[in-house]
Amino acid sequence: MQTLSYRQRRSELQTYFDRTASETWARLTSDAPVSGIRRTVRAGRDRMRAQMLDWMPADLSGKRVLDAGCGTGALSFEAARRGAEVVAIDLAETLVSLAAERTNEMRAALPSDARYGSIQFHVGDMLDPALGRFDYAVAMDSMIHYKPADMVDMLGRLSANVERGIIFTFAPRTPALTLMHAVGRFFPRQDRAPAIEPVDAGELRRHIAAEPALSSFREQNSFRVDSGFYVSSAMELRKA
Numbered sequence: 466m467q468t469l470s471y472r473q474r475r476s477e478l479q480t481y482f483d484r485t486a487s488e489t490w491a492r493l494t495s496d497a498p499v500s501g502i503r504r505t506v507r508a509g510r511d512r513m514r515a516q517m518l519d520w521m522p523a524d525l526s527g528k529r530v531l532d533a534g535c536g537t538g539a540l541s542f543e544a545a546r547r548g549a550e551v552v553a554i555d556l557a558e559t560l561v562s563l564a565a566e567r568t569n570e571m572r573a574a575l576p577s578d579a580r581y582g583s584i585q586f587h588v589g590d591m592l593d594p595a596l597g598r599f600d601y602a603v604a605m606d607s608m609i610h611y612k613p614a615d616m617v618d619m620l621g622r623l624s625a626n627v628e629r630g631i632i633f634t635f636a637p638r639t640p641a642l643t644l645m646h647a648v649g650r651f652f653p654r655q656d657r658a659p660a661i662e663p664v665d666a667g668e669l670r671r672h673i674a675a676e677p678a679l680s681s682f683r684e685q686n687s688f689r690v691d692s693g694f695y696v697s698s699a700m701e702l703r704k705a
């Protein structure tokens with residue numbers, strides 16, 4: 466049973482990403498010009514996505530990858546380019562439609578003999594067990610709004626259907642980030658997101674070590690991006 470705080474936050478995020486910020490998010494994840502602050506976020510996110518993809522094999526042919534909280538589908542597309550069978554899921558129907566449109570266009574622009582697996586899009590909760598089993602689950606910036614205890618619970622639930630690796634980001638707790646979040650300057654007031662929940666990396670590791678569902682997973686990789694207004698850490702948990 467998922468906690469009340471998880472369900473409440475999920476519902477806020479659905480409203481936020483499906484309605485309030487869908488256009489802001491569509492623009493941030495496109496090539497369209499954006500402000501200086503958002504440029505640093507875009508550059509940091511590009512760097513982070515590349516690193517998360519690089520923790521998986523370069524050839525993902527025949528591998529099932531869950532893009533958990535796929536947003537506008539950039540990571541799904543890159544994983545499919547490596548041959549993966551991607552299941553891309555997000556709470557926000559608007560973003561899933563845009564992701565399907567964008568990935569179709571990008572695929573159409575590829576040379577006809579380019580490697581490309583497949584992408585199946587769904588609107589819903591990334592924890593839905595009906596999505597099936599995966600070699601990898603990747604959650605880029607899609608768990609950062611949940612309380613650390615809920616985030617670790619999410620990792621535990623995902624792990625039940627993951628054979629190899631769970632790759633996810635979290636917002637590291639730093640004095641500067643705490644201040645930035647307090648001031649709330651990621652986005653203008655009218656389209657500000659539900660709060661990000663910064664977590665101390667050591668505390669997160671202790672929670673993970675104490676989560677019985679994750680007992681067969683070990684930390685394999687970690688990485689941090691510090692790009693202006695985008696400060697984010699990624700971790701890979703690998704099945705031992």
Ligand SMILES: C[S@@+](CC[C@H](N)C(=O)[O-])C[C@H]1O[C@@H](n2cnc3c(N)ncnc32)[C@H](O)[C@@H]1O
Nearest residue numbers: 482534535536555556557589590591605606607
């Ligand atoms: C910050 S965006 C990141 C999107 C994408 N991963 C990227 O990096 O571009 C977070 C996304 O996670 C989705 N999300 C949050 N909680 C989710 C959940 N429980 N199940 C599915 N999607 C979720 C949101 O709807 C939102 O689109």
